[in-house]
Amino acid sequence: MAIRRKYSVSDVQKVIHALIAKLTSATAPWSSWQAVYGYPEGEVFNFTKLLLYVDTPIKTGTLAHQGGRPAITMEIIVGCWNNGGDEGTGGVEECDIAAGHLLDLFGDVDVYNTTFTVTLGSTTYTNKSLYDHGIIITGSTGPRNIPVEDPLEYRREVTVSMIVTF
Amino acid sequence: MAISFDFSGWDRKSAAVKEAIREASKEAVDFAVDQINTGVTQNLGGEQHPPRTPSPYPGRLPVTMISGNLHDSVRFHRIDDNRAIVYIDKNRAPYAVHVHYGTKKMRPRRFMSDAVAERREAIINRQRYLIKLKIRRAGGNPSEILGL
Numbered sequence: 001m002a003i004r005r006k007y008s009v010s011d012v013q014k015v016i017h018a019l020i021a022k023l024t025s026a027t028a029p030w031s032s033w034q035a036v037y038g039y040p041e042g043e044v045f046n047f048t049k050l051l052l053y054v055d056t057p058i059k060t061g062t063l064a065h066q067g068g069r070p071a072i073t074m075e076i077i078v079g080c081w082n083n084g085g086d087e088g089t090g091g092v093e094e095c096d097i098a099a100g101h102l103l104d105l106f107g108d109v110d111v112y113n114t115t116f117t118v119t120l121g122s123t124t125y126t127n128k129s130l131y132d133h134g135i136i137i138t139g140s141t142g143p144r145n146i147p148v149e150d151p152l153e154y155r156r157e158v159t160v161s162m163i164v165t166f
Numbered sequence: 167m168a169i170s171f172d173f174s175g176w177d178r179k180s181a182a183v184k185e186a187i188r189e190a191s192k193e194a195v196d197f198a199v200d201q202i203n204t205g206v207t208q209n210l211g212g213e214q215h216p217p218r219t220p221s222p223y224p225g226r227l228p229v230t231m232i233s234g235n236l237h238d239s240v241r242f243h244r245i246d247d248n249r250a251i252v253y254i255d256k257n258r259a260p261y262a263v264h265v266h267y268g269t270k271k272m273r274p275r276r277f278m279s280d281a282v283a284e285r286r287e288a289i290i291n292r293q294r295y296l297i298k299l300k301i302r303r304a305g306g307n308p309s310e311i312l313g314l
Binding site for chain 2: 055058059062075083150157
């Protein structure tokens, strides 16, 4: 269990980002996309790839149980943002493919098979899975179509629910 | 000689418990609407600043006010006893969706999702409490009825 109770918000965000960054670094079709930590700031839009951004998680509840420290339930928004237009980065179809992959990733036990390296505080955890970090995914919903200003931009968001144990 | 059976008391008790759950549910929805409405309004009640001036604290809640239209556009609608909706009047603040989800140049300020996340547990706890209370008052045993 690597997630620190007092740093749970940033730790969970880092772990989920590291998982997605690992997939985008190696596996097709994920390698066509770019993982971004936090909400994409203006400069990020210079990337030529579709963005997968991992927003700040929100605590939604506490799971108290006898004989142990309570776990918490959290929700995190993982979005995809295609800003390259129809010809640049695949248009609306690419955005929907990315959203579908996110939904599938967090809706399947395979999510625990991917191992990745992440640094939490001063400790680096090498080749650990979500389960090793004490995160149990309970579901994913979406994608929600998010309105954008530019007609050649496409944005979708998926909400991932999880139990975080310490 | 005859032995008669009369279970009509169960029927009355069952009807009373059903009515109690309906009442509890109605009150719980009222509470939820009030909580979410207050939460969203608070999240939209930030510092006021003049038009075409930068926000004193960009990208954070509560959302700063320029005209105050968004702050005044929170509405709710009761659909039936068990359902209600808290929403933003699109005619009054058509830009609400961009403030909530963010744009390329503006960080999101999820004034609705945050209000829900913040108050979800309190709403569920209140609903649980009200249902138990009303069932008990109607002569039922909440542990048996709700399987607790």
